[in-house]
Amino acid sequence: MRIIIALILLTAVNRSLNAIIRPEADSADKSAHPTSIPVTTDESWINEILMNGAVEEDMKETGELNPNYYPAQMAAKVVEHYLNTRYGSPSKLFLLHDVHKANAEDVADSGRKYQLEISMQEIIGNTTWTCSAEVLFPRGEQQRSPQVKASCEELLKINTTAQDEALYQQYKMNQSLLSVQHLPDSYGNIEPGMKPFWHLGAVASSFVMLNESTEDTKYNMAQVANVTQMATENDQLKFDYDVLLHDMVSQEIIHWKLLITWSPPEGVKVLQMTMLPRCFECEKPH
Template sequence: GKNIPVALHNNHLLFSFTPFPSPSTFHPQIKARTEEGAEEDVMATGELNPNHYPARRAAQVVQHYLNTRYGSPFRLIGVQTVHSGNAEDVADSGRKYQLELSVNDIITNVGLSFFSFSFNHNTCSAELFFPKGKGQQPPEVKASHEGLLKIDIKAQEEALYQKYKTNQTLMSAQYLPDSHGHIEPDMKPFWHLGILASSFIMLNESTENTLYNVAQVANITQLVGEIIHWKMLFTWSPAEGVKVVQMKRLPHRHEREKSPKTN
């Protein structure tokens, strides 16, 4: 057996968001605002008016979902038009929605075609389901639209990644956008990144009573990607291969520095 220290490094750029003091903050790291419709509209069943809250709320949830799948600092999906929709109760388990809508890339303002959200799996399809039960549960969304990938942004993504991966000074910014709605051009990818990151939160927190949008990124800071150290005890033989006997994650560097020295 060999007792070997192992260092693992996750080759990603690390960022943290800090809170913006506001009563409308729905997550400790991203400030967002919600728009509330009349309570009686929430439980609308059957064909929906595309301009009313039930259809708009459902479409917004689909937007969050598509951004979690296809979003980038250089690609953000927005709902352009809700064309039609319907809702129905599913026994006592929840409610499902079907929508027809069109979306566009918010950054380039390029339309990404009209497509249908339905249960027809021969087309681009999605299922939007709000479960009922004790405690809040995130909605279930199944959607895809490969047309969202036709805009080639690989070169832009790689350039941004390499710039901040090799930058000697870690980036930091506050208030994107500022109180006048202004964002410096070189900070726009990080504003988009904030929207993208918050899409995971907004998707998880969405209900039939919410309509989430990101209002502002209060602070974004690039973090140092610390190497994680492990100590492992393992055996190896040609017949049995590698077998791990013990593994222990060693303290972070700052934890080791705070620990009292012992003989």
């Protein structure tokens, strides 16, 4: 039975990776895009299923959790999205680095609460700090966003004001509006000048991933399929994003359309977010 489960999981993983990177990309130099968020399989989660049974059973556990297994990693991933929505920018992007301690408890009728000690990385400046966080998944028939509290004071002292202001002025004064596709491309590459817009897409996607997260999901942004700068009469830069999100639990690639604004003083604001219809027979993303 364990062999059968392993084969099913490996098949799902290969299907997901093929949906993001075309076969010819396999031989490319993966170090060409060091700032990309990799779409990978959590090997410890596979081991958890093989050793301890279904994930659903582990989700019922309370008390101290194995930090390498799915429930702790899932809750910590929500903290990543939370920090990006509050503090992310084209020059500042947060990524979960490691989970050190995790504890889960059922809170009366409120939901399920996770207490976490984690390391978060600001991937552009390659700086890592330890944070403490609390994530509550509310109960109820209607899905609600997780409630997050995080203490990462040192990480949040990172100052990228100069980089953000320079980018803002460049695209505020441009005569032609930006339009670009496939960040990264089939080989995992992004032109240096376009990396801030990949980062901006990841920050904007965190609004969606935070809003959609449950105890049965674990999201990454896989690709910016398209980003187009739009004309605006105020001080905000405005962008139309098409992004591909990867749910590592279901192995689905989900297409979202986002309308966002950004400026250094106001930060990232998501004006509209729309999930496009699933199309399992459509052309796979580049």
